Amino acid sequence: MTAVPEIDAFTRPYWDAAAEGRLLIRRCRDCARAHHYPREFCPYCWSESVTWERASGRATLYTWSVVHRNDLPPFGARTPYTAAVVDLAEGPRMMTEIVGCPEGDLRIGMDLEVTFREEGPQGVAVPVFGPAAR
Numbered sequence: 001m002t003a004v005p006e007i008d009a010f011t012r013p014y015w016d017a018a019a020e021g022r023l024l025i026r027r028c029r030d031c032a033r034a035h036h037y038p039r040e041f042c043p044y045c046w047s048e049s050v051t052w053e054r055a056s057g058r059a060t061l062y063t064w065s066v067v068h069r070n071d072l073p074p075f076g077a078r079t080p081y082t083a084a085v086v087d088l089a090e091g092p093r094m095m096t097e098i099v100g101c102p103e104g105d106l107r108i109g110m111d112l113e114v115t116f117r118e119e120g121p122q123g124v125a126v127p128v129f130g131p132a133a134r
Helices: 012-019
Strands: 024-028 050-054 058-067 081-088 093-098 111-119 124-131
Touching: 012 024, 012 050, 012 124, 058 093
Parallel strands: 093 124
Antiparallel strands: 024 050, 058 081, 058 111, 081 093, 111 124
């Protein structure tokens, strides 16, 4: 098991952008709603007229849990870590990890910003979030 998902032709633009320090989301051209995780159709109106859009990288913390035990590699070597759900500024919710912030400083609604961590032998850039610069 790896922390890096398989990259295919559809998700390649997402991972290529991440390697350049940019977070992408998908937006429907018909209903104008943004969504994440990337899908080839809109989960709201089912339109296939969706496009990639650069996200601002800003988010707020919706919820989190500190993981103290995980037996699956490579996660066990990282414990404890903070698994979280964030609300992207563009609207969608995203599962992620919070970095650079002690558990005691976490607050629902706190401002966050995306950063990227290299994972796996290929060095795939994975989006994670930390406290926003003030």
